[in-house]
Amino acid sequence: MFYFFFESRDTPKDDPVVIWLTGGPGCGSELALFYENGPFHIADDLSLVWNQYGWDKASNILFVDQPIGTGFSVVNDVNDIPHNETVVSDDLYVFLQSFFEEHPEFVKNDFYITGESYAGHYIPALASRIHQENKGNPKIHINLKGIAIGNGITNPRIQYLFYTQFAEDNHLITPGERKDIDDELYEGCTEATYNCGTKGDQNCLLARDKCEAIVNKIMSIAGDINVYDIRKKCIGEMCYDFSKLEKFLNNHEVRGIIGVANEFVSCSRVVYDAMRADLMKSFHLGIPELLEDGIKVLIYAGEFDFICNWLGNYNWVSFLQWSGQKQFKEFKGVPFLVDGTDISEGGMLYTFGPLYFLKVYGAGHMVPMDQPDVALQMLTAWMKGQL
Known part of the structure; x- marks a missing residue:
C-alpha cells in the first residue's frame, strides 16, 4: 500500500497518530491531503503552499491509498482488488502492523482512525478489527482511542x-x-x-x-445540483475540479521523488465497481462495542451535503443501540464555538459519553475543505477530550 506520512508540526513524539481514509470507493487519499487537511495545498503554478489548518498541526498523520488498486497502491491482477470490508480491513490491519514495526517510536502514541464518505464503511470495519485483535495477543498493540467519520455512509438502511x-x-x-x-x-x-x-x-x-x-x-x-454541496453547481464528473492534483502527481519529477511509476488517477472506476455490492451493507453494528469499551466515536457532517447528508447521519447515530442511547437522543445540542478573530458558531454538537455528533455549518461533503478552521479545532478538541 502506498502512503504519505507527516510528523506533527508540534510535538511528534507525543501527539496522536491519525490515519485518514478517503472514500469513493476508489478515491486516492491525496484528494484529502492536497485539498482538505494535509500540510500542503497545490497552487495554480503547481507549487506547494502550507495549509495553516493541516491536521498535522495536531497529529502525526497518515494518508493511505486503499483499497489496493486505489491511487498509487497498485495491483498486478484486478482480481486482487477487494470486494468487501473483511478484505479491506485485513489489508489495512497488516499495513498498520508493518507501519508501526517500521516506526516503533509511535507505537505508544494514541491512535485515531478518520476519513469521510465511503470511509463510513472502512472506519468501523477497521476499528472493530483492531479492537478485537487488541483483546488477543497481537504482534503490535495499536493504541486505538477513537474514530471520526465525516459525511459518511455507514447505515444505508x-x-x-x-x-x-x-x-x-x-x-x-x-x-x-x-x-x-x-x-x-x-x-x-x-x-x-x-x-x-x-x-x-x-x-x-x-x-x-x-x-x-x-x-x-x-x-x-x-435538477442540476451538486450532490456534495447543494449551494453549488456540479462541475464535471466529480462535481469538483481536481485537475491540479493529477497534473502535479503525474509530473515526471514529482513521481521520481516519491518513487512511483504508475499514473495517478483521482478515483478508480475499477475499484468502485469491485465494491458495488458492499455499499448497501451496514457497518454500524460494531460501533456499540467500541463505545461500551470507551473508544470515542465522532460522526460529523456538513449541513449542505446531500449525498451523505447530516440528517441521515444524525438519525443512524440516534438509533444506535448502546447503553447511552436514551441520553444521547435526549440531548438537545449545544453550539460548537470556533476560536478565531471572533468566536463564532461552527456547528451544533450532540453528545453523551464517548459518542459525539457534530453538524457543521457552512460545509458540504468535504468539511475540512469548506470549513478548515472548524475541522482542525474539532479534531484537536475531540482528541484532547475537550469537545
Whole structure:
C-alpha cells in the first residue's frame, strides 16, 4: 500500500497518530491531503503552499491509498482488488502492523482512525478489527482511542430513508413530491436493504438499485445540483475540479521523488465497481462495542451535503443501540464555538459519553475543505477530550 506520512508540526513524539481514509470507493487519499487537511495545498503554478489548518498541526498523520488498486497502491491482477470490508480491513490491519514495526517510536502514541464518505464503511470495519485483535495477543498493540467519520455512509438502511426529508427541508422538492416519492419507493428500499443484510450480495445489488431510485427521483426534480454541496453547481464528473492534483502527481519529477511509476488517477472506476455490492451493507453494528469499551466515536457532517447528508447521519447515530442511547437522543445540542478573530458558531454538537455528533455549518461533503478552521479545532478538541 502506498502512503504519505507527516510528523506533527508540534510535538511528534507525543501527539496522536491519525490515519485518514478517503472514500469513493476508489478515491486516492491525496484528494484529502492536497485539498482538505494535509500540510500542503497545490497552487495554480503547481507549487506547494502550507495549509495553516493541516491536521498535522495536531497529529502525526497518515494518508493511505486503499483499497489496493486505489491511487498509487497498485495491483498486478484486478482480481486482487477487494470486494468487501473483511478484505479491506485485513489489508489495512497488516499495513498498520508493518507501519508501526517500521516506526516503533509511535507505537505508544494514541491512535485515531478518520476519513469521510465511503470511509463510513472502512472506519468501523477497521476499528472493530483492531479492537478485537487488541483483546488477543497481537504482534503490535495499536493504541486505538477513537474514530471520526465525516459525511459518511455507514447505515444505508436508515440513511436512505432521510433523503426526502432533507430534500424537502432544503426546498429541493415540495411536501407533495416528498409524499409521492415515499409512497412509491420507501417500502421497496426498506425491504431490499433488509435482504441485503440477510441474503447475500445479489440482494445488496438489488437494494442499491431500489434505494438509489429515491435519490434519482429527487435529482430529476431538483435538477442540476451538486450532490456534495447543494449551494453549488456540479462541475464535471466529480462535481469538483481536481485537475491540479493529477497534473502535479503525474509530473515526471514529482513521481521520481516519491518513487512511483504508475499514473495517478483521482478515483478508480475499477475499484468502485469491485465494491458495488458492499455499499448497501451496514457497518454500524460494531460501533456499540467500541463505545461500551470507551473508544470515542465522532460522526460529523456538513449541513449542505446531500449525498451523505447530516440528517441521515444524525438519525443512524440516534438509533444506535448502546447503553447511552436514551441520553444521547435526549440531548438537545449545544453550539460548537470556533476560536478565531471572533468566536463564532461552527456547528451544533450532540453528545453523551464517548459518542459525539457534530453538524457543521457552512460545509458540504468535504468539511475540512469548506470549513478548515472548524475541522482542525474539532479534531484537536475531540482528541484532547475537550469537545
